[in-house]
Amino acid sequence: MGPKPFFYHEKPMLPILFASVYLSDLWYAVPLILVISLVYSGTRHEKLTDIFQNAWRFALWMIGFLLIIFVVFYLMGKLAEM
Secondary structure, three states, rough: OOOOOOOOOOOOOOHHHHOOOOOOHHHHHHHHHHHHHHHHHHHHOOOOHHHHHHHHHHHHHHHHHHHHHHHHHHHHHHHHOO
């Protein structure tokens, strides 16, 4: 069969990528999501109550979007193991 290319691996690389992410590192996302949602809402509204309401909605939307991306990558990793 000839030599294998340098990027060929017997096992998929996706589980290795997930193994490098520790659960404690995910706590850095909490203040980041809060700050992003507050700044985004602050540029759209002037009243403080409107800013906080929109920031809450935007933060939930962002968390949901990130969870969907995580599930897709997780399923890709499980399919690669098969």
